[in-house]
Amino acid sequence: MHKFGGTALVILACVAIWQSLYVYVGDSALASPLQTVEKLSELLRNDDFWIHVSETGRAFVWAFAIAVLGGVSLGMALGLGRLAGNVAEPILVTLYSIPKVVLYPLILLCFGLGISAKVAFGVMHGLIPIALFSMNAIRQMKPVYRRTSQVLRLTSLQTALTVIVPAILPEITSGVRLGLSLTLLGVLIGEMFASQRGLGFLLTSAINLGQIDTIMAIALLLTVFAIACNTLMMMFERHLTHRQSR
């Protein structure tokens, strides 16, 4: 309980800094914490706002599902083949550190304006960390697991589903945790640059209209959502690690 008290204090301090910054720079540049919360509750009661939320949500769910499935399968393939993994890892790390946003025009040209471009862009961001985490997890897995599955003559699909996935689930979860936020970021950036609907589009139009309270309300909503997802997954991760160490 003491630990959470400290964290709450830090959050309170952040809100205080926000408030004093607001007092310092004034209305035109920043919205106060109270104004932001008020604006957010006003937006949440607005039906149009929910159309944008569901648009972003739909693209995000698709992108996230593809990123998890693709990332875990790619990571498993690369983790099981030592040579393939060694060859591919630096390529993946480099791809990870490229500012992918500059490739967005290419995505738009391939997929057209619409939800598929956003989904593709989200997948591009989220897939690589999930693949890297799964790959490293398999490499550090105890060799006895794979030998046992060989002794039991499991098919490769059975090995993957009943031995490998359960063994590396904690690492997959941390990869997915990182992948989730990056996928969300990818979808949002996609919407900010070329889209007619979604939260990213709302952000861009608010920038152009200079509606600072809308910008901050959306930022607050996304921050709370991202942190909530992250905390849930961290709890799940801790639960898994506990189970394994027993």
Next chain:
Amino acid sequence: MIAVRSEAVLRFGIVALLVAAVEMLCRLHIIPVDVMIAPSQMAAELIKILVSGEYSADIISSIANVLISTALSVTLGFVAGLIIYSAPSLRAALEPLLASYYAVPTFIFYPVFISLFGVGSGAIVAIAVLLAIVSMITATLNGLDRIPRVLRKTGRIYRMSRIKMAVMIELPSAAPSLFTGVKLSVAYSFIGVIASEFILSGSGIGYAIAYAYNNFENRHMYALMLLIILLVTGVNALLNGIDRRLQSQRHR
């Protein structure tokens, strides 16, 4: 060592093969010219714009912003890491927040920074630093945590002063971890700077790409994309080389 080299050759071969495949698809017009130009044309175009100096100002401003935000996030992150390390109760309070930090899509605060700093380098550097600094803080904490206790004890036996201990024992011992932080800071600074320029700015490589896209100047757009990929790959390879040397020093 031989295995590592043959893997590198294989990697190079695979990348070359992929590029050749794209080249062929473009040359055979299976990928239409208005979607993508051939890699060789991108390279030729890149050399042309580098020689003509058309985008030199943008390139220089982007690189300068990356350097500034790397320097800022490495120094500030290191100092913040030291402070947090020396105050355990502060650390316990901050740790859950640090763990969720990268879950927040930092770019959504870019508009806020624009209204604080105006459209210009200030907002761009701020967003890049915000993105990069936490990886440096985490790396600093990791490095300090992993200093073997025996090293500090040895220092005490030699009656080293606090400063001497920091310079001769703690810094060298934490160096590999700290360097990982530097590497990540560089990568995040690149991402932060280029992406901010791309979304909303009036200068820089990111802006030039967005501008070329909006004006259907495909050739310039692809040349600049190639430039970014080459730049990031080059910097990455360099930093990885240094990293490997540091890590092997530790294992000796």
